[in-house]
Amino acid sequence: EGQQFTVYAAVAEEDKCVLAVVSDISRMKRLEQMRSEFVGNVTHELKTPLTSIRASIELLKSENRDAETRAYFYDVLDMEAERLQHLIDDMLALSRLENMREDPAAHPVSVAKAVAASVKRLKPAAQKNEVTVSCQVDPALYVCCSPMRLEQLFGNLIENAVKYNRPGGTVTVTGAVQREAAAVRVQDTGIGIAPQHIPRLFERFYRVDTSRSREIGGTGLGLSIVKHIAVLYGGDISVESKVGEGSTFTVRLPLACPKAENNSLPD
Numbered sequence: 358e359g360q361q362f363t364v365y366a367a368v369a370e371e372d373k374c375v376l377a378v379v380s381d382i383s384r385m386k387r388l389e390q391m392r393s394e395f396v397g398n399v400t401h402e403l404k405t406p407l408t409s410i411r412a413s414i415e416l417l418k419s420e421n422r423d424a425e426t427r428a429y430f431y432d433v434l435d436m437e438a439e440r441l442q443h444l445i446d447d448m449l450a451l452s453r454l455e456n457m458r459e460d461p462a463a464h465p466v467s468v469a470k471a472v473a474a475s476v477k478r479l480k481p482a483a484q485k486n487e488v489t490v491s492c493q494v495d496p497a498l499y500v501c502c503s504p505m506r507l508e509q510l511f512g513n514l515i516e517n518a519v520k521y522n523r524p525g526g527t528v529t530v531t532g533a534v535q536r537e538a539a540a541v542r543v544q545d546t547g548i549g550i551a552p553q554h555i556p557r558l559f560e561r562f563y564r565v566d567t568s569r570s571r572e573i574g575g576t577g578l579g580l581s582i583v584k585h586i587a588v589l590y591g592g593d594i595s596v597e598s599k600v601g602e603g604s605t606f607t608v609r610l611p612l613a614c615p616k617a618e619n620n621s622l623p624d
């Protein structure tokens with residue numbers, strides 16, 4: 358259904374032999390469309406901060422700007438450069454993940470430590486948004502992966518839970534063994550996600566509200582990275598959400614034995 362084919366046919370030796378080649382081009386067309394969409398998205402994401410950077414430079418060049426105005430445009434330059442840096446970092450992370458079938462450097466890592474490191478890094482953002490983050494992760498919970506990638510997975514989910522929250526809201530991270538896997542839930546009391554967006558949420562550059570997400574400072578690649586990390590280590594991710602009430606993202610990863618731990622995350 359929905360497939361397209363190209364049929365090549367050749368007739369040889371006075372109708373004695375017929376050669377037909379049926380080629381499924383729907384996959385090729387889909388890949389080509391995805392590639393061109395990706396290039397379009399990247400170009401747009403690069404152009405937006407660049408336009409702002411060029412406009413700020415132009416304004417800074419004129420001599421009759423007071424100190425306050427100049428300081429404002431330097432801040433804009435700083436912010437847009439940071440945005441470009443995030444975009445490049447996320448694109449590199451995603452491209453590496455897309456080319457990996459398994460991680461030979463994976464080893465048992467404490468989930469509680471990875472969550473704690475992510476929460477620590479996001480504390481200033483949570484304070485700024487007036488959001489309280491609390492964690493309850495079983496210290497005996499270990500999964501086999503790279504500590505850096507596990508921290509990025511939880512970091513992206515917790516960052517979203519903080520960003521798409523409301524002042525005075527909460528983020529609750531829980532981790533426990535569930536059906537013989539490590540299940541980590543990141544629950545927020547934020548804006549929620551309407552059901553029609555859920556199936557596309559993990560696609561690269563997919564955003565529910567593009568202008569709002571950009572304003573908040575996202576690259577649109579965070580959840581795609583999360584999904585790739587979960588799948589790389591044999592896990593999966595699911596989401597439940599209600600508009601106006603909040604969202605819960607649940608990551609499930611195969612359990613690992615903690616004995617061989619070689620964890621480089623700080624305490």
Ligand code: ADP
Nearest residue numbers: 517518521564565566570575576577578579580
């Ligand atoms: P972004 O960088 O835009 O945050 P993500 O890939 O992390 O990109 O998320 C994709 C989109 O999913 C976001 O733009 C936002 O619309 C929506 N989203 C992600 N997490 C949440 C959440 N916890 N609550 C509400 N919406 C969310």
